[in-house]
Amino acid sequence: MFKELDPILHSQLRLAVMSLLISVKQAEFIFIKEKTNATAGNLSVQVQKLKEAGYIDVIKEFKDNYPNTSCKITKKGIAAFEEYVKTLQEYLQVKQP
Template sequence: MPERNADLNLDRLIHEPGRLAILTVLSSVKSADFLFLQRTTGLTKGNLSSHLTKLEDAGLVDIFKSFVRKKPNTSVALTALGKERIAHHWAQLERLKNLSEQSEE
């Protein structure tokens, strides 16, 4: 039997809970600073930093470092590729949900 739902294979880079939380928050704002992301995702500084590095290496986020009133500030924004990939991921999850609802009928 051919695998009719092969396009539902989830992207493990994005599906990891911490990264999914980061990308979901970023998909609803133009950009977010590090502390905002930390508060909204509940991740530790180290975990958030590690996840952001992986997402930046994959081209899904841009990280900008600056100073605000002489204090370092890190701001993060989704790239065009990041917007596309998170939207695709949520669409895959929706299709998966619909398939499971159909199989229950």
């Protein structure tokens, strides 16, 4: 019996955001937007969902007097991501001949 894939991560944009954040220390919202080619509206909804799940921290600060949002993966997020990849591997191993 397969474990179920984490529904929070098993969504293209949220998984893309998590994969970006797992490889860097902290990234600005605009950087994530550029790399994922997402619209600002969609991205902020997905970022909010990841934040509510406790997978990322959203840091709001001022940069040159303008508000600036950055995201950073949490320990819980790293654990969930690792678990997600492990489950994916289980799926793929069984499929291989």
